[in-house]
Amino acid sequence: MQKLPTELYRADQVRELDHIVIKEYGIPGIELMSRAGNAVFRHLRIKWPNAKSISVFCGSGNNAGDGYIIAGLAQVIGLKVTVYALSDPENLKDNALIAYQDYINANGTITPFQVDQAIYADVVIDALLGTGLNKSVTGIYAQAIHNINKCRSHVIAVDVPSGLNADTGSVMACAVKATCTVTFIGLKQGLYTGLAADYCGEILYSSLAVPKEIFEKVATNTHRVVKKIFPPRSRCAHKGDHGHVLIVGGDRGYSGAARMAGEAALRVGAGLVSVATHPEHAALLNLNRPELMCHGVDNAGQLSPLLDKADVIVIGPGLGQSKWATVLFIAAIKSSKMLVIDADGLNLLAHVPEKHPDWVLTPHPGEAARLLRCATADVQQDRYAAVAAIQAKYDGIAVLKGSGTLIAGNDDVTVSTTGNPGMASGGMGDVLAGVIAGLAAQGFSLKDAAQQGVYLHGMAADLAVGQTGERGLLASDLMPFLRQLVN
Known part of the structure; x- marks a missing residue:
C-alpha cells in the first residue's frame, strides 16, 4: 500500500x-x-x-x-x-x-x-x-x-x-x-x-x-492521525502508576454501556476502573468482568468519594436523562478531574452548555447537532466546520464520530482513517469513550488520548472483522484487538 x-x-x-x-x-x-x-x-x-x-x-x-x-x-x-x-x-x-x-x-x-x-x-x-x-x-x-x-x-x-x-x-x-x-x-x-x-x-x-x-x-x-508507538512499561510498575478511570452511567436497562466502557479502559491499560451505576444492577455488572469495581449510587453524595479517587471520569454511557442521571452529570462536570463525555452526557450538556479545557466530547452527528442547536444534515454538510464549532463553543477536545472521525483541539484538526461499516452497531461509542479515558489515565494528553483512541478503536474494528466480514460485528469483539494494539 x-x-x-x-x-x-x-x-x-x-x-x-x-x-x-x-x-x-x-x-x-x-x-x-x-x-x-x-x-x-x-x-x-x-x-x-x-x-x-x-x-x-x-x-x-x-x-x-x-x-x-x-x-x-x-x-x-x-x-x-x-x-x-x-x-x-x-x-x-x-x-x-x-x-x-x-x-x-x-x-x-x-x-x-x-x-x-x-x-x-x-x-x-x-x-x-x-x-x-x-x-x-x-x-x-x-x-x-x-x-x-x-x-x-x-x-x-x-x-x-x-x-x-x-x-x-x-x-x-x-x-x-x-x-x-x-x-x-x-x-x-x-x-x-x-x-x-x-x-x-x-x-x-x-x-x-x-x-x-x-x-x-x-x-x-x-x-491524518498516525499511530504512535507506546513506550514499554517499567519492570517495577504497579496499578497505581497507570491511572484510575471512573465510569458514570448505566441507568435501568442500560448497564451494558457502562460495563463495555469500563472493560475498554482496562484493555488499553488503565490500572484501575470503577463504575458508578444504578443500585438495581450494580451487584451484577461485573459478574463476567470481576476486575471492574462496581458501585451503586443514588445521589451526588454517594458519587463524591468515587470522583475524588478517579483520575479520569467518563460520564454518559447508558446514563439516560432522568433526574438521577442529571444529578450525577452535574456532580461529574463540577469536579476538577479530566472528563470524557459521551452519549446522554452530551445530550445533558446541550441543555447546560459550559466550557472546560480538560474534557473530551465524543458526539455522533445527531448529538453534535444538539450541541450546536442545528440540524444533523448541517453537521454532515461540513464536518470540519461542525467539529471546530463544537470545540470553540465548549473548549477541550471535540471528537466528531462517523466515517472519517474528526478530532479538534484549539489549534488543529486531525482525521482518523481507520474503521469500517461494521462499527454501525450499539456500544461502539461506549467502547471508544473507555479507550480514550484509559489512555488519558496513563498519562497521555487529552489530545493524544483522543487521537490515538479513535485510531486504535477503528483499527481494532478493522482487525476484528478479519475474514468474517463486517455484518454482525459487536462492540465487545474489539476488546482482544485493543489489547493487542496497545502492546
Whole structure:
C-alpha cells in the first residue's frame, strides 16, 4: 500500500501550492498537467494491466486537460480510446486548451456525449469536475455522472471524484463513485470524511515531483492521525502508576454501556476502573468482568468519594436523562478531574452548555447537532466546520464520530482513517469513550488520548472483522484487538 503524506489541505491551499510551484520554481503549468496525466495513466496500467479500452469524460476546466493527456497516452500504446467532451473543447483555456490541441494533433477524436450514452470500456476516467466545485451538479454533468455510476467499468477519478466537495467530503447533488482516486500535490481534506469513503475508492497520491520545500510555504492545521508507538512499561510498575478511570452511567436497562466502557479502559491499560451505576444492577455488572469495581449510587453524595479517587471520569454511557442521571452529570462536570463525555452526557450538556479545557466530547452527528442547536444534515454538510464549532463553543477536545472521525483541539484538526461499516452497531461509542479515558489515565494528553483512541478503536474494528466480514460485528469483539494494539 502506498505511503501517503499526513498533511491535508483545502482546495484553495492546493491552488496556492500550484501557484508557488509555477511562479517561484518556474515549472510550467502544462508540465504539471502532463505529470498529473502521466501519474493517472501509470496507476491505470499498474492496477489493470490487461485493460484494452478506456472512456475519458472531460469537462470544461483544468481537470479536462488531465483527461486529454491520459487519452493521448492511452492512444500511443494502442488502447481503444473514447473521449466524451461535455463542453466545447475549443472554449478551454490555457493549459487545458493546449492539452486538448495536442491530443487532436495526435489524431485523437472526440465523441459527442448523449444523455442515454451506454459506456463500454474496461476503465473510465473521470476528468469532469475538479476541486473548485462549489455548487450542485445539474444538467448534462449530472447525467454523465449517472451514466458512469451505472456502468460496470473500473473508474479512476482525477484529483477528486466529480461532484464531491474537496473541502468537506459532501456530495454536491451527485458524484462519481470511483474505484480509485489519484490526487495531486496536496491531499484534499474532503477525501477523508463525510460521504467521501463511498465515492473515492482507494486514494492514490502523486506529488508531481514538486520541490518538497513548497509545502513549508503553505501551513495547514489539518492532518491524518498516525499511530504512535507506546513506550514499554517499567519492570517495577504497579496499578497505581497507570491511572484510575471512573465510569458514570448505566441507568435501568442500560448497564451494558457502562460495563463495555469500563472493560475498554482496562484493555488499553488503565490500572484501575470503577463504575458508578444504578443500585438495581450494580451487584451484577461485573459478574463476567470481576476486575471492574462496581458501585451503586443514588445521589451526588454517594458519587463524591468515587470522583475524588478517579483520575479520569467518563460520564454518559447508558446514563439516560432522568433526574438521577442529571444529578450525577452535574456532580461529574463540577469536579476538577479530566472528563470524557459521551452519549446522554452530551445530550445533558446541550441543555447546560459550559466550557472546560480538560474534557473530551465524543458526539455522533445527531448529538453534535444538539450541541450546536442545528440540524444533523448541517453537521454532515461540513464536518470540519461542525467539529471546530463544537470545540470553540465548549473548549477541550471535540471528537466528531462517523466515517472519517474528526478530532479538534484549539489549534488543529486531525482525521482518523481507520474503521469500517461494521462499527454501525450499539456500544461502539461506549467502547471508544473507555479507550480514550484509559489512555488519558496513563498519562497521555487529552489530545493524544483522543487521537490515538479513535485510531486504535477503528483499527481494532478493522482487525476484528478479519475474514468474517463486517455484518454482525459487536462492540465487545474489539476488546482482544485493543489489547493487542496497545502492546
